[in-house]
Amino acid sequence: MVTPLDDSESISDLIGDLQKAATKPAKQRTTKISVLIDKVCSKAYADGLSNASLEQLVDIFTRPNELDQSSLGNLIRNLYPATRVPDIIVIKVVGGLGHGRLKPSYSVQAAILKWLIMVYDVLEDQRVLSQLYSVLFNLLDSSTLRPQLCHVLSLITRRKHVRPFRIQALMELTRQGGNEPPLVGLMRVYKDYYPDVIVGEVTSGRASVFTHPNQEWRQRLGEIQELHIQKTQDGLPAEKRTFRVARKASAKGRKSSVLPQVYTSHAQETSVTLEEIEDVHKFIQKLEKIEPPNQLVAVISDPLLQKFLQLRSSESNARRVDSWLMAFFEDHLQSSHTGERQILEMLEAMLGYTRHTKTLPSACLTYLRSMIPTWNGVAGREVVVGLLAYIPIESWEDLYESTFQPLEDALLEDDVTTGQLALLTFYKSLLDQWMVFLLSQPRSIQEAQATITALVNHASNLSLTIIQNTNTVSAHSTILDFYETTAALITHPTLKPIVRITIPPAEVIYSLLFTTSLSTVSRLCAILALYKKAFEHAMAPKPANSSVQDQQSYPKDYVNHFNGYLMDVCNCFWRSRAFNTSDPNALGCLLPPDVTQALGQYVAGLDTNLSLPSLFSFSYSLVFSSLAIAYVRDLEDSAEDQIDRRHAGPVTQNSLRLLEKDGGLRLAWADYKLGVLTYMESQGAAGVGELMYNTMKHLMTAREKAKV
Structure with a gap:
C-alpha cells in the first residue's frame, strides 16, 4: 500500500536513507524498509526521478543488497525518469545483468530488462544499447531472461548486428x-535483413509480438515528463525565458517584489500585448503591433520587455524608466521604510538589466x-562592484573623487588584503567594459586615453601593494588577470x-617572475x-597618409x-x-651588485660546478626543471633501443x-632548449615560448625547421 506523500521529506533524503538501509540485514535496521520504499515509490510516481536519483536507485538494485525481491520489484516498477535517461544509467543497468554470486537475482534482472524496454523511447542516446549489443546477445543462454532479452534485441538490431555467428547461435538456441x-x-x-540466408523451419511456429509491456506505465511516464518540461520552463531564471513574459510564482508569506510585473491594460483589438507572446516567431510577426505595458520599469527584470524596448527604443521610454528609478532610490535615501532586502533585490535586478x-542607468549611478560613503563594504559587495564596473568614461580626477576613492575606503575598511584583491578585480572588470564601450563607438572619446592611462597606473600601484601584503598564487593570478x-x-x-602602452612596474614583473608557480611565470611571459x-x-614607420591621431610616440628611455x-x-x-647587467638594456632584475656577488659566492661554495646565473635556466629552475628532464626522458624512451645510457640530469651543454660519447642520446644544446619550449607548450x-620566439626571431625559424 502506498503511503501518503509528505512534502517535508525530499526524494534525495529518502533515497539516502534507503541506500543505508539496503546494505543492512533486516534484523539490524532501525526503520521499516517497506514504509521507506513506499515513500520513495510515491514520490517517483508523483513527480518522476531526476537523473541523480534514478542513478542512485539503479545502484541499489544492481549491487549486492539485503532487500527482498518484493521490495526490489516495487522499486523497479516505479522508476519513472523525469527527463531522458542518460547513457551512464543504461550502462549500469546492462552491467548488472548476467551470472554470478554478486549479480541480482534472475527475477530482478528480468524486471530490469522490462524497465529498459519501457524507457527505450526516452533514452538520451539509443545508440548506447547498440554498442552493448554483444553483451546482451551473449546472455541469451539464460532461459529466464530470454523473453526480455529478445525484446530488447529486436528493438536495437540493425543490419550491422546480423552476423553469421549470431545467426548460427540463434538457430542452435531455437532448436x-x-x-x-x-x-x-x-x-x-x-530474417528481415537477410531473407536469402535464413531459410528453413527456424522461423516457423508461433513468434512473440514485441509490443510495449505496460501501456498504463507508458502513459504515466509521458505525463510526468510533460509536467517536468513545463515546470522546467516556468522555473528557469528570467534571463533564460527570453520570449515569454517573466512571471514570479506567488506564495503565502512571501513579500511582493519591488519591481512591477509586465501588465498591459490599455490594449486595443488590433494590438497585441506582451503577455500573449509565447515564442520567437510570434514575437517577430507581431512586433509592430505590440502595445507597451503600463509600467516600463518592468523592463529591469523581464527579458522579453528588454528585447522589445531595445528594438523599439525611444528617449521617452528611457526617461520613464529613469524617473521611476530615481523616485525609488530617493525614497530609500529619505525614509527608513525601504529595508535592506528590498534595496538589495533592486540592485540585483539592476545588475542583470x-x-x-551594457549601460548603467543614471539614476542607479547617482x-x-x-x-x-556610508556603505560597510560587505553587504551586497558583488552586486555593488558589478554595477560600478559599467560606469561611463569620464575624467579620471572626477571619477576617482566621486566614486573610486569612497569605494576604496569602504572595501579596505576591514580585511585589507581581501579588499585590495576585490578592488583590483573591479578595475579589471571596469577596463573590460570600457574596452567594449570604445569598440562600439564610431568615434573616440576625448578623455579615454588619459583616463585609461591613469587607471592602469593606479591599478599598478595597487598590484605592488598586494604583492607586498600577500604572496599567494591566487593573488598573483588576480594581478595577471588585470x-x-x-x-x-x-x-x-x-x-x-x-590607448597608450603603460608598462607594469619593474617590481611587479620581477616579483611574479621569481615565483614557484609555472602558471604564473607562463602567463607573465605571454603578457610581456x-x-x-x-x-x-x-x-x-607609419605611412605618409596616416593621420596624427593614428600615431603614438614613446620616449626612447621608456622603450629601453x-x-x-x-x-x-x-x-x-x-x-x-x-x-x-652588461647586455644592452639589461636591468639585472634590479638586484644590487653586492647582493649578486654574495649570492654567487654562496652558490659556488655549495658546489663548484654550479653558478648563480645558471640556476634559473630550464635545467636548474625550480619551475622548469621537472618539465625539462621529462622532455629528455620522452626522447630517451623513444630511442630506447638505440641508446646505451640515460642522462642522469640536470642537462647542461657539457x-x-x-x-x-658514452652512447647516450645525441642532442644538441640548442635543440634541447628549443625542445623544452615545445614540450612546455x-x-x-605556452607563454614562455611565445616570449622567447617574439624576442629572439631566429628561434621562430628554428622551430619551423624542427617541425619539418
Whole structure:
C-alpha cells in the first residue's frame, strides 16, 4: 500500500536513507524498509526521478543488497525518469545483468530488462544499447531472461548486428528450446535483413509480438515528463525565458517584489500585448503591433520587455524608466521604510538589466555614489562592484573623487588584503567594459586615453601593494588577470590609436617572475610578449597618409626600460646569464651588485660546478626543471633501443656532449632548449615560448625547421 506523500521529506533524503538501509540485514535496521520504499515509490510516481536519483536507485538494485525481491520489484516498477535517461544509467543497468554470486537475482534482472524496454523511447542516446549489443546477445543462454532479452534485441538490431555467428547461435538456441516464441520472433527480425540466408523451419511456429509491456506505465511516464518540461520552463531564471513574459510564482508569506510585473491594460483589438507572446516567431510577426505595458520599469527584470524596448527604443521610454528609478532610490535615501532586502533585490535586478544593455542607468549611478560613503563594504559587495564596473568614461580626477576613492575606503575598511584583491578585480572588470564601450563607438572619446592611462597606473600601484601584503598564487593570478586585460587593450587593432602602452612596474614583473608557480611565470611571459608586439607596432614607420591621431610616440628611455624586462627574462631562462647587467638594456632584475656577488659566492661554495646565473635556466629552475628532464626522458624512451645510457640530469651543454660519447642520446644544446619550449607548450605552458620566439626571431625559424 502506498503511503501518503509528505512534502517535508525530499526524494534525495529518502533515497539516502534507503541506500543505508539496503546494505543492512533486516534484523539490524532501525526503520521499516517497506514504509521507506513506499515513500520513495510515491514520490517517483508523483513527480518522476531526476537523473541523480534514478542513478542512485539503479545502484541499489544492481549491487549486492539485503532487500527482498518484493521490495526490489516495487522499486523497479516505479522508476519513472523525469527527463531522458542518460547513457551512464543504461550502462549500469546492462552491467548488472548476467551470472554470478554478486549479480541480482534472475527475477530482478528480468524486471530490469522490462524497465529498459519501457524507457527505450526516452533514452538520451539509443545508440548506447547498440554498442552493448554483444553483451546482451551473449546472455541469451539464460532461459529466464530470454523473453526480455529478445525484446530488447529486436528493438536495437540493425543490419550491422546480423552476423553469421549470431545467426548460427540463434538457430542452435531455437532448436534446443523447441522454437520458443521470443527466439522465433528475434529470428524473424534477423530474417528481415537477410531473407536469402535464413531459410528453413527456424522461423516457423508461433513468434512473440514485441509490443510495449505496460501501456498504463507508458502513459504515466509521458505525463510526468510533460509536467517536468513545463515546470522546467516556468522555473528557469528570467534571463533564460527570453520570449515569454517573466512571471514570479506567488506564495503565502512571501513579500511582493519591488519591481512591477509586465501588465498591459490599455490594449486595443488590433494590438497585441506582451503577455500573449509565447515564442520567437510570434514575437517577430507581431512586433509592430505590440502595445507597451503600463509600467516600463518592468523592463529591469523581464527579458522579453528588454528585447522589445531595445528594438523599439525611444528617449521617452528611457526617461520613464529613469524617473521611476530615481523616485525609488530617493525614497530609500529619505525614509527608513525601504529595508535592506528590498534595496538589495533592486540592485540585483539592476545588475542583470545593466549586463543586458551594457549601460548603467543614471539614476542607479547617482544612488550608488550617494550610498557608498556610508556603505560597510560587505553587504551586497558583488552586486555593488558589478554595477560600478559599467560606469561611463569620464575624467579620471572626477571619477576617482566621486566614486573610486569612497569605494576604496569602504572595501579596505576591514580585511585589507581581501579588499585590495576585490578592488583590483573591479578595475579589471571596469577596463573590460570600457574596452567594449570604445569598440562600439564610431568615434573616440576625448578623455579615454588619459583616463585609461591613469587607471592602469593606479591599478599598478595597487598590484605592488598586494604583492607586498600577500604572496599567494591566487593573488598573483588576480594581478595577471588585470594585465591580461591591459595587454588585450593595447594590442587591439581598433584601440591602438586610443590607448597608450603603460608598462607594469619593474617590481611587479620581477616579483611574479621569481615565483614557484609555472602558471604564473607562463602567463607573465605571454603578457610581456603582447606588450612587445604593441611596442613594435607603435614604433614601426607609419605611412605618409596616416593621420596624427593614428600615431603614438614613446620616449626612447621608456622603450629601453621595457626591453630591459625582456633581456632579463631571456638571460634567466635561455642564456643562463641571470642578473647580468652588461647586455644592452639589461636591468639585472634590479638586484644590487653586492647582493649578486654574495649570492654567487654562496652558490659556488655549495658546489663548484654550479653558478648563480645558471640556476634559473630550464635545467636548474625550480619551475622548469621537472618539465625539462621529462622532455629528455620522452626522447630517451623513444630511442630506447638505440641508446646505451640515460642522462642522469640536470642537462647542461657539457653533459650532452659527454652523454653522446658514452652512447647516450645525441642532442644538441640548442635543440634541447628549443625542445623544452615545445614540450612546455604541449603541457599548457605556452607563454614562455611565445616570449622567447617574439624576442629572439631566429628561434621562430628554428622551430619551423624542427617541425619539418
